[in-house]
Amino acid sequence: MIKLPSVPMVLRQLLKKPATNFFPAKNLPPTITGFLESVAAGKATIHPPIPTPVKYRGKILYDRNTCIGCKMCIRVCPANAIEFIPETKRIRIWVTQCVFCSQCNDICPKDCLHMSSDFLLATEDRFNENLIVE
Amino acid sequence: MKLSPSFNRSLWVFHVNSGSCNGCDIEIVAALCPRYDPERFGIKLVGSPRHADVLLVTGPVTHQMRDRVKRVYEQMAAPKVVMCVGTCGQSGGVFYDSYNLDGPIDQVIPVDVYVPGCAPRPEAIIYGVVQAIAKLERLEKEVSS
Numbered sequence: 321m322i323k324l325p326s327v328p329m330v331l332r333q334l335l336k337k338p339a340t341n342f343f344p345a346k347n348l349p350p351t352i353t354g355f356l357e358s359v360a361a362g363k364a365t366i367h368p369p370i371p372t373p374v375k376y377r378g379k380i381l382y383d384r385n386t387c388i389g390c391k392m393c394i395r396v397c398p399a400n401a402i403e404f405i406p407e408t409k410r411i412r413i414w415v416t417q418c419v420f421c422s423q424c425n426d427i428c429p430k431d432c433l434h435m436s437s438d439f440l441l442a443t444e445d446r447f448n449e450n451l452i453v454e
Numbered sequence: 455m456k457l458s459p460s461f462n463r464s465l466w467v468f469h470v471n472s473g474s475c476n477g478c479d480i481e482i483v484a485a486l487c488p489r490y491d492p493e494r495f496g497i498k499l500v501g502s503p504r505h506a507d508v509l510l511v512t513g514p515v516t517h518q519m520r521d522r523v524k525r526v527y528e529q530m531a532a533p534k535v536v537m538c539v540g541t542c543g544q545s546g547g548v549f550y551d552s553y554n555l556d557g558p559i560d561q562v563i564p565v566d567v568y569v570p571g572c573a574p575r576p577e578a579i580i581y582g583v584v585q586a587i588a589k590l591e592r593l594e595k596e597v598s599s
Contacts, residue, residue, distance in 0.1 A: 339488055346494070352584060353592065370489075415570055440578055441574075
């Protein structure tokens with residue numbers, strides 16, 4: 321009998337798991353709003369996304385207590401995403417304008433800006449307070 | 455207006471590049487690959503705006519693309535969603551003071567969902583689609599009640 325090279329391959333494929341990461345859910349639920357409500361109630365769970373790599377540059381974090389208001393981040397920002405507030409001598413970062421280049425983190429003399437691994441930022445309103453860091 | 459039940463079951467997407475640097479376009483293609491596989495939700499890229507339910511716009515709208523983006527938007531059938539992918543379309547990003555921009559996308563066509571990121575991860579785009587479906591369901595509820 322002729323040896324079939326595909327048989328071990330087929331057997332291996334049968335045991336393999338799919339490469340797909342079922343990010344929000346495996347299939348489209350009947351209603352998304354109902355699914356999100358049941359997630360909030362703890363009945364269902366959102367399948368976690370693929371873990372971000374180390375040093376991933378996500379949404380910016382700002383520590384306003386260690387900031388000294390030196391405006392170095394504003395000078396170095398290529399997208400004009402950082403605004404200075406003269407009354408409080410602190411900054412405001414517009415995440416919808418940020419290009420996640422991390423140059424402000426490198427230049428900050430007090431090390432008060434950091435990149436988180438938070439990247440699920442989609443909203444219906446671009447002036448959402450989730451997208452303004454101050 | 456009553457939406458057909460098949461509308462929320464599978465969203466067909468048309469992609470317009472309005473002057474993007476190609477980073478977001480690559481992430482959209484990466485989101486359609488088997489690693490993320492949005493076709494299990496019925497989401498797929500189509501070649502004509504007349505077939506599409508969702509318009510994906512990437513990039514700041516350049517002066518040349520302004521009329522084209524408007525025309526593509528008007529060619530789509532009535533219940534439609536516009537998703538703006540990437541930082542450029544929301545604020546201009548690094549091109550904020552360019553002489554050639556006709557403003558962010560929401561100054562040209564109405565936008566429903568914004569996906570920030572430069573470029574956003576494929577999961578962030580899929581999360582934006584989830585937000586879009588949730589918005590559609592909310593609008594449908596308001597219309598029917």
